[in-house]
Amino acid sequence: MCAPGDVEVPLPYSVGMPTAFRFILRARAVGVSSIHSIRPLGDTAWSGMRSQGFNEDTTASTRYLISKLWWRLAPILRVSRNRVALALLCLLGAKAGLLCIPFLLKALVDGLDTDSGQLAVHVILLLVLAYGAARLTNTLFAELRDTLFGRVTEKAMHSISLQTFRHVHSLDVDYHLNRRTGGLARDIERGTNGISFLLRFFIFNIAPTLFEITMVAGILLVNYGAEYAAVIVVSVLLYGSFSFRATRWRTQYVREVNAADSDSNTRAVDSLLNYETVKYFNNEAFEAERYDVALDIWEQARRKNRLSLFALNGGQALIIAVSQTAMLGMAALAVDEGSMTLGDFILVNQFMLQLFMPLGFLGFVYREIKAALANIERLFSVLEERVSIQSEPNAKALSVTEGRIHFAGVDFSYREGSEVLRHFTMDIAGGETVALVGSSGAGKSTVSKLLFRFYDPKGGAIEIDDTDIRSVSLESLRQAIAVVPQDCVLFNDSLRENIRYGRPSATDDEVDRAVEAAFLNEVVERLPDGLDTVVGERGLKLSGGERQRVSIARAVLKEADILIFDEATSSLDSHSEQAVMAAFRQLAGRHTALVIAHRLSTIVDADRIVVIDRGAVIEEGTHASLLAASGKYAELWQIQLRAQA
Numbered sequence: 001m002c003a004p005g006d007v008e009v010p011l012p013y014s015v016g017m018p019t020a021f022r023f024i025l026r027a028r029a030v031g032v033s034s035i036h037s038i039r040p041l042g043d044t045a046w047s048g049m050r051s052q053g054f055n056e057d058t059t060a061s062t063r064y065l066i067s068k069l070w071w072r073l074a075p076i077l078r079v080s081r082n083r084v085a086l087a088l089l090c091l092l093g094a095k096a097g098l099l100c101i102p103f104l105l106k107a108l109v110d111g112l113d114t115d116s117g118q119l120a121v122h123v124i125l126l127l128v129l130a131y132g133a134a135r136l137t138n139t140l141f142a143e144l145r146d147t148l149f150g151r152v153t154e155k156a157m158h159s160i161s162l163q164t165f166r167h168v169h170s171l172d173v174d175y176h177l178n179r180r181t182g183g184l185a186r187d188i189e190r191g192t193n194g195i196s197f198l199l200r201f202f203i204f205n206i207a208p209t210l211f212e213i214t215m216v217a218g219i220l221l222v223n224y225g226a227e228y229a230a231v232i233v234v235s236v237l238l239y240g241s242f243s244f245r246a247t248r249w250r251t252q253y254v255r256e257v258n259a260a261d262s263d264s265n266t267r268a269v270d271s272l273l274n275y276e277t278v279k280y281f282n283n284e285a286f287e288a289e290r291y292d293v294a295l296d297i298w299e300q301a302r303r304k305n306r307l308s309l310f311a312l313n314g315g316q317a318l319i320i321a322v323s324q325t326a327m328l329g330m331a332a333l334a335v336d337e338g339s340m341t342l343g344d345f346i347l348v349n350q351f352m353l354q355l356f357m358p359l360g361f362l363g364f365v366y367r368e369i370k371a372a373l374a375n376i377e378r379l380f381s382v383l384e385e386r387v388s389i390q391s392e393p394n395a396k397a398l399s400v401t402e403g404r405i406h407f408a409g410v411d412f413s414y415r416e417g418s419e420v421l422r423h424f425t426m427d428i429a430g431g432e433t434v435a436l437v438g439s440s441g442a443g444k445s446t447v448s449k450l451l452f453r454f455y456d457p458k459g460g461a462i463e464i465d466d467t468d469i470r471s472v473s474l475e476s477l478r479q480a481i482a483v484v485p486q487d488c489v490l491f492n493d494s495l496r497e498n499i500r501y502g503r504p505s506a507t508d509d510e511v512d513r514a515v516e517a518a519f520l521n522e523v524v525e526r527l528p529d530g531l532d533t534v535v536g537e538r539g540l541k542l543s544g545g546e547r548q549r550v551s552i553a554r555a556v557l558k559e560a561d562i563l564i565f566d567e568a569t570s571s572l573d574s575h576s577e578q579a580v581m582a583a584f585r586q587l588a589g590r591h592t593a594l595v596i597a598h599r600l601s602t603i604v605d606a607d608r609i610v611v612i613d614r615g616a617v618i619e620e621g622t623h624a625s626l627l628a629a630s631g632k633y634a635e636l637w638q639i640q641l642r643a644q645a
Helices: 020-029 045-051 059-079 081-112 121-170 173-178 181-224 226-273 275-280 284-337 342-383 444-451 474-479 495-500 508-517 521-526 544-558 574-588 623-629 632-644
Strands: 405-415 418-428 433-437 459-464 481-484 562-566 592-596 608-613 616-621
Touching: 059 081, 059 121, 059 181, 081 121, 081 181, 081 342, 121 181, 121 342, 181 226, 181 342, 226 275, 226 284, 226 342, 275 284, 284 342, 405 444, 418 433, 418 444, 418 459, 418 616, 433 444, 444 562, 444 592, 474 481, 481 544, 495 508, 495 544, 508 521, 508 544, 508 574, 544 574, 562 574, 574 592, 608 623, 608 632, 616 623, 616 632, 623 632
Parallel strands: 433 592, 433 608, 481 562, 562 592
Antiparallel strands: 405 418, 405 459, 608 616
């Protein structure tokens, strides 16, 4: 049972008012690392159990979650087995000191009771010192236990958090397009804290509490009779049965609080990360109203959770109060009858206090275990998301010799019944710059995503130097390709570190050369701290053209053999466009380059232009030959000329 002032959330953290600013940082952290090919960490068993109607309220599902948790934690515990063993020894020392205290109090009280005889002063002093030593032993061993085991829990949280972080980065693009960053960050934090809670309290609270209950019942049985032990046994059974049933009932409210908490945090994070859009449309009040609605739902869920906790705590308190009253009443009558001494009365009372403190805490722990399991379920649901795009077992590394790219009859659709590419065939020679143009929705960007293996074709194949890209490791494939995206998002770090992100191991001299190649020198000279200038959230201290040149500098630093330029000038002004294209031409001259273009003026000097319409190639040639053919390309060219007029 919680003491007055205690809260109902799992220790050592609190699920209080949603704190959006903290989770913005969490959300940013989730997007820092590059995507690697990682073996899926979970399996589909838990998803299968859910589909069969199981949930965390059932014994089967609870056991399954605990077994999954043990499977993940066992390696950590094995590595730290010496530290765990020492912590368990400290636990035994603490319990030994605690069990001695009632007997020392009995001896003191009986010694000081004039009716029972007077002890010598030095004996009384020794008993007082022994009592103090027992108290100190209990406290010191408990603190030492926590200190020793704290390292183990920290390693466990570190390991699980890192696994989750890596796994989230390994997931397919579709997952990231549909995720809610604020809610995901919240789920990860609650899940890892729940694991820490379970790890600590399973080992140091549940088993020791059961041991202590057994010891106290045995001591009372031997020394004072079966009726005293019976009160203990009946109390424990009633308390346990009530706690388990009531906790199972109120788990639904814990789940509602978690869902509302995640939703409110998602709303806040999304709004604050997109503050520019909010201000552009003067929608501050609208966003506040939407957040207010989310907080109302959260508040109502918390209210129901709090009321259910009141019912649980009240029932537990009633059972404990009745049990203690009955035990003390029996002891008081025995003292009055002369069958027990005043010291015996104090001993029974002290044992009752020592017993019901951990028993009450055991009820609290059980409630929080159920809450923690609900949190861990959400974390495991993230870990068990399947990675569909991954390297084949024992996949070899891609070896780029010429950089030839071949799309052979590629079919692809994002959804069934809506084909994006239809028997798409295209060849790019090594060192050639090929521009891919077409109307919006023709499938241009999809081609680049397939080449980078964000998705796999439904039919056909993509080859680099006659090697199917599905047969090589993802890491080597993506290392061989540099992408200059349409929207270059920078981290809130220095310009130097943002450029170095293209190859984190690059030296400062290599960064400087990349700056020159991307024509960033003039930008660097204008900045107050040069390359050490912090560019702000998402790089908003730089203009769009400057960010694109940073993206090109990253591509230069990556030293990839193949370059994808994905509509990187579509939103730039003419001056910025010229600067970016000058940097691109210098970079593309040393690579096999695929340019996905919206503005046709940027690709007139490409080695070859491929026109795509409804997912298939309909024209290809040079700028001049395509204009002379008076086909789709010529039509697009005329449309842009009229738009610029």
